[in-house]
Amino acid sequence: EVQLVESGGGLVQPGGSLRLSCAASGFTFSSYAMHWVRQAPGKGLEYVSAISSNGGSTYYANSVKGRFTISRDNSKNTLYLQMGSLRAEDMAVYYCARESPPPTGTTHGQAFDYWGQGTLVTVSS
Amino acid sequence: EIVLTQSPGTLSLSPGERATLSCRASQSVSSSYLAWYQQKPGQAPRLLIYGASSRATGIPDRFSGSGSGTDFTLTISRLEPEDFAVYYCQQFPHTFGQGTKLEIK
Numbered sequence: 001e002v003q004l005v006e007s008g009g010g011l012v013q014p015g016g017s018l019r020l021s022c023a024a025s026g027f028t029f030s031s032y033a034m035h036w037v038r039q040a041p042g043k044g045l046e047y048v049s050a051i052s053s054n055g056g057s058t059y060y061a062n063s064v065k066g067r068f069t070i071s072r073d074n075s076k077n078t079l080y081l082q083m084g085s086l087r088a089e090d091m092a093v094y095y096c097a098r099e100s101p102p103p104t105g106t107t108h109g110q111a112f113d114y115w116g117q118g119t120l121v122t123v124s125s
Numbered sequence: 126e127i128v129l130t131q132s133p134g135t136l137s138l139s140p141g142e143r144a145t146l147s148c149r150a151s152q153s154v155s156s157s158y159l160a161w162y163q164q165k166p167g168q169a170p171r172l173l174i175y176g177a178s179s180r181a182t183g184i185p186d187r188f189s190g191s192g193s194g195t196d197f198t199l200t201i202s203r204l205e206p207e208d209f210a211v212y213y214c215q216q217f218p219h220t221f222g223q224g225t226k227l228e229i230k
Contacts, residue, residue, distance in 0.1 A: 035218060037170075045162075045170065045213055045221040061219070095169055099218070111160035111175035111217055113182075118169055 002026040002114045004096050009119030016086050016123075022079040022096030022116055030054070030074035033099040035112060036081050038092035038121075048094070049081065064090075086123045093118040127151055129214055129222035137230040144201040146225045148214035153194045158217040161190055161199045164224075165210045174199060175217075201227075 008020040022034070036048040049070040050059040058070050069082040079096050097112035128151040138144055148159070156177035162170035172181040174190035177197055187202040201208055209229050214222040 044224045045164075045215075047219045047221065050218060059219075100172075100175065108158075109217070110158055111172050111181070111215070112162075112170075113172050113175075115169035115171070 002098070004098065004114055004116035006094065006096055006116040006119035009094065009121045011122045011124065012086055013125050014087060014123055017082070017084045018086065018121060020081040020083065020094055020096075020119055020121070022081075024077045024079065024098070027098070029072075029077040032101070033109065034072060034079045035097045035099060036070065036079075037095045037097055037112070037115075038090075039095070039118075040089070040092040043092075046092070050099075051079070083121070086121075088123050091121060091123045093120050127154060127216050127220050129216055129220055131212075131214055131222035131225045133225060134223075135226045135228060137228050138204055139230045140204050140206055142204050144199075144204055144208070144227055146199040146201075146212055146227070148192075148197040148199070148222050150195045150197075150216065154216050156193045156197075159190075159192070159197050160215045160217050162213045162215065163208075163210050164213065170213065173212075 003025045005023045012018050033052050035050045038046050038048050051070045055072050067085045071080045095118045096116045098114040100109035100111050100113040130149045132147045159177040161174040164170040178190045189200045191198050211224045211226050213224050
């Protein structure tokens with residue numbers, strides 16, 4: 001059974017830092033691109049960041065570029081999101097998500113087929 | 126930058142009725158990368174449809190997706206009580222619509 005379990009959320013002051021983790025199990029973690037998506041309280045889904053299966057390629061939404069760093073440790077089956085210079089608008093539930101396997105002959109998946117339960121990040125003084 | 130606009134914002138229907146949810150893109154997008162998700166309160170999103178019309182594993186056949194270019198539709202043929210939730214379309218991977226709330230009338 002595929003499982004994604006986020007941790008590391010909590011209360012942090014504006015300007016502070018936090019590292020989120022996403023522990024994966026039930027699949028070959030090193031074979032899948034992974035993503036972070038967030039959801040502010042009462043709001044919709046917002047894309048945050050992506051990392052390729054081997055960690056060699058990353059992507060960031062403009063809203064977090066230069067402040068957040070995505071990484072992974074395939075030996076530990078764990079995805080990370082290092083968040084810095086946190087702002088009130090970063091307050092959200094952060095989900096990790098697995099990219100679906102690419103169709104035969106292609107290099108990218110088509111959706112997020114598994115999601116973690118989310119971890120809440122609260123930015124407040 | 127592609128913008129996805131979902132309509133209506135809220136849809137009020139009764140169990141047994143048919144639901145039609147719309148997702149319109151600001152420019153033509155590849156249907157291969159159009160997905161739909163369902164989210165219930167306090168839960169993570171769940172993949173329903175990928176590639177505009179393919180049902181994800183375990184999704185009942187009352188859920189169907191269609192469309193191409195800039196206009197996409199999620200249809201729920203006969204609403205069950207557990208279908209009342211918020212639905213998001215996505216231009217995989219970077220862009221989500223703002224969501225449609227499907228509520229019980």
